Amino acid sequence: MAINRNSLRGKLFIIIFGANTKRGRLFDVFLLWFILISILVVCLESVPKIRDQYESVFFYLETFFTIIFTVEYFLRIYSHPKPLKYLLSFYGIIDLLSIIPYYLTYFSPASHYLITIRILRLLRVFRILKLSSFVHHAQVLKSALASSLQKITVFMLFIVALVLIIGTIMYVVEGEENGFTSIPQSIYWAIVTITTVGYGDLTPQTSLGQVISSIVMIMGYAIIAVPTGIVTVEMSRSQPPVASKVDQAECLSC
Amino acid sequence: MAINRNSLRGKLFIIIFGANTKRGRLFDVFLLWFILISILVVCLESVPKIRDQYESVFFYLETFFTIIFTVEYFLRIYSHPKPLKYLLSFYGIIDLLSIIPYYLTYFSPASHYLITIRILRLLRVFRILKLSSFVHHAQVLKSALASSLQKITVFMLFIVALVLIIGTIMYVVEGEENGFTSIPQSIYWAIVTITTVGYGDLTPQTSLGQVISSIVMIMGYAIIAVPTGIVTVEMSRSQPPVASKVDQAECLSC
Amino acid sequence: MAINRNSLRGKLFIIIFGANTKRGRLFDVFLLWFILISILVVCLESVPKIRDQYESVFFYLETFFTIIFTVEYFLRIYSHPKPLKYLLSFYGIIDLLSIIPYYLTYFSPASHYLITIRILRLLRVFRILKLSSFVHHAQVLKSALASSLQKITVFMLFIVALVLIIGTIMYVVEGEENGFTSIPQSIYWAIVTITTVGYGDLTPQTSLGQVISSIVMIMGYAIIAVPTGIVTVEMSRSQPPVASKVDQAECLSC
Amino acid sequence: MAINRNSLRGKLFIIIFGANTKRGRLFDVFLLWFILISILVVCLESVPKIRDQYESVFFYLETFFTIIFTVEYFLRIYSHPKPLKYLLSFYGIIDLLSIIPYYLTYFSPASHYLITIRILRLLRVFRILKLSSFVHHAQVLKSALASSLQKITVFMLFIVALVLIIGTIMYVVEGEENGFTSIPQSIYWAIVTITTVGYGDLTPQTSLGQVISSIVMIMGYAIIAVPTGIVTVEMSRSQPPVASKVDQAECLSC
The missing domain is CATH 1.10.287.70 (Helix Hairpins)
Known part of the structure; x- marks a missing residue:
């Protein structure tokens, strides 16, 4: 349960899940951009004209981003002190859902567009990066909506x-x-x-x-x-x- | 006026109109599901494709539910200490309106779709089942709307x-x-x-x-x-x- | 300026402009129905099918109502202690506007539909009949809208x-x-x-x-x-x- | 920085940027009407039927207004104590944007319709003319919107x-x-x-x-x-x- 800050798992945990170290923050900023670009790629790919012209480019880009996110997903499981808790947490499920559609393409071609669910991953990034005024206002809105x-x-x-x-x-x-x-x-x-x-x-x-x-x-x-x-x-x-x-x-x- | 709890009418009254006994609650839960399913049947029946395929099934289901609700309606009249008061009450009229359209089908085929008015019967079920927080909020909304x-x-x-x-x-x-x-x-x-x-x-x-x-x-x-x-x-x-x-x-x- | 209650003008004034006497109230109730029916006539007349069938009926009805309202208009001018003040008041202008379109029909056939402006005459009827709770709420709405x-x-x-x-x-x-x-x-x-x-x-x-x-x-x-x-x-x-x-x-x- | 009220630049500054003198106010009222009419001209010109009939009239009117506004723009630069500050201010940029589209017509014919951005110049006129109750309410709205x-x-x-x-x-x-x-x-x-x-x-x-x-x-x-x-x-x-x-x-x- 206690995190050993010197072990590999401990270091990874601080980088991946935290945002207090310089590396941790850098990791989150990269993640933010990777998520945004991967969504943009999926959106552009769905436009018939663009898809016909750059079909292979889009395939490689999507594969690239999905590999990145898959590796990240397994690193999260590996480095988390309680892997099962992470797997069943809200963010754990979102992380999984945002890589699954790519692999489902082999069964149902249209399904890989559901990759756009990745946008929900931004919720974590906002939270980790401590965009506190945003988080604060979101809290106010959330509590008002919850009570109504x-x-x-x-x-x-x-x-x-x-x-x-x-x-x-x-x-x-x-x-x-x-x-x-x-x-x-x-x-x-x-x-x-x-x-x-x-x-x-x-x-x-x-x-x-x-x-x-x-x-x-x-x-x-x-x-x-x-x-x-x-x-x-x-x-x-x-x-x-x-x-x-x-x-x-x-x-x-x- | 006083309800004789040992007579058949008294027992029926407690089961049908009340929700304090185990049987009474069971009766209301059954009623809730019967209402919902009978509405679903009417909705599905109106879809041309589905109607053509299962026409007789729908007819038997509708007949079944209407018989149930008709029997229930007469039991309500029989068991109520003041039958006339029930007949003229808001819920009494709704109960009647939710079985009449079926019998009108012989005169005007389209009219039996008006069976969906049965959804208003749910109002009583909600009330009887004491879904108190729902009832409470409904009261607040109602009083605010009434005063405006x-x-x-x-x-x-x-x-x-x-x-x-x-x-x-x-x-x-x-x-x-x-x-x-x-x-x-x-x-x-x-x-x-x-x-x-x-x-x-x-x-x-x-x-x-x-x-x-x-x-x-x-x-x-x-x-x-x-x-x-x-x-x-x-x-x-x-x-x-x-x-x-x-x-x-x-x-x-x- | 003072109203002579025994002269013809004075009696007419109390009946037409007031609503405190039995006759005055009766006059206003008649007016209310005449306005509503005359508007209904104009609306129905505009429907091609109905117009073709009852063209002459509509013409006589419209002529009838317009004569009534024209007579009423001149009686208002005659009985009012300050005719000019009435003519230039909000209600005086509305009264005029609600009879003019009929006479303009000879120049521009479509214009007589503008008779529906008569609905604004109901404002006075509401006010005179002292539908006080309505007037009260209208006042609240009006003041809130005026200040915003x-x-x-x-x-x-x-x-x-x-x-x-x-x-x-x-x-x-x-x-x-x-x-x-x-x-x-x-x-x-x-x-x-x-x-x-x-x-x-x-x-x-x-x-x-x-x-x-x-x-x-x-x-x-x-x-x-x-x-x-x-x-x-x-x-x-x-x-x-x-x-x-x-x-x-x-x-x-x- | 101090304005020499007797020099030409000082006099111009008071007329063009101020609204406390009779001439200054007259200038602003003229400006208000010139802006409104020039926008109306552009709107009318875009209507195909009207454009075909009065093409040359519109061209001369637009040229006229643009020359007026261009001269005004250079006079503003000349008379302002800190020309660069004016050039980079919100109103300086609006002033520039409202004359540029005319000159861009040679490159892209449709662009001169963007002249309608001139309507933003009215913001200054309202402010200068001290339509204080309007400005006041605008302030209240603005602060409420800003905080939300x-x-x-x-x-x-x-x-x-x-x-x-x-x-x-x-x-x-x-x-x-x-x-x-x-x-x-x-x-x-x-x-x-x-x-x-x-x-x-x-x-x-x-x-x-x-x-x-x-x-x-x-x-x-x-x-x-x-x-x-x-x-x-x-x-x-x-x-x-x-x-x-x-x-x-x-x-x-x-």
């Missing part, structure tokens, strides 16, 4: 019930000939409408359908006020924790 | 008047050749626009129409702030009632 | 400048071949986008255009918070005036 | 990560045949959806895609509450500064 979570869940259940009933009514009113081909499809329309997204791929065609839609939209107008009200009230209640408190709580083992 | 209802009604009347005038102006400006075929149609457009839903099935084509639309949209931007402001202020005012108070107020007879 | 008006104006000027610059950039980036045919057209697009209406009649086609749009949308996401914040803060500041104060301030002469 | 900037940045980073992951998932689920031709394209869709803009140029076609979209939309519904909450809380915290304080802080040199 239950209210928002109740609200969401209400929305789900509402959307189900509206969807059914519109399915019966508009019918399959107007694009409302099934209740799930109509529920999709109801969600698109009540959240004010309004794609317009499905729109009411009958007069009665338009009247019902109008009522749904005006309801949505009033309903959107509710989550906003919840979050605002929780935010104004939650006293901002002192920044130094966040800094103290540094956790080397995560 | 009058302000929101005034606001809605204002929106209706505004939407009527904007709709008329756009009908005169754009005319029938641009899709604004009638004033009700133009009012529908105005609601779609001012609520920021924006389907795009009707859009202004003339320059003047686009200028007016732009003004309407920017107005809608400012107007959406009003219901949010109302609800937020009411929410921050309403002191959250103590959770235990809600728990005490258990009503066996509903 | 200047802040919202500054904000709107900022939006106008922003939308002009974004529109120009998109016009240069997308060009006429992608539907952004002019700067005013592009400004229209920018307003549709930043207010999150999103019709989809104009959408960015180039990659650069989509990147700029994405930034504009995310900005719009943060910007929409500003008017909401302004109104909410003003509303929580404005102490709700006591209801009785509003009731006292009845103004017979308006 | 960090929280909003954290929130924006979260949105960017979310949108990247959602975009990737939808790219894999929907695929190129449904219009999600690349990850950047899918990210564009995710932004259009989560900000509730909803153009409808890209919409999910598969059932799984519609389910994921529905979840994204409902999430967006809750997420939109966050920036609103942040801004509202900051606004209610920030005590409005006394108006007179803003007036005192007049800066002749900017």
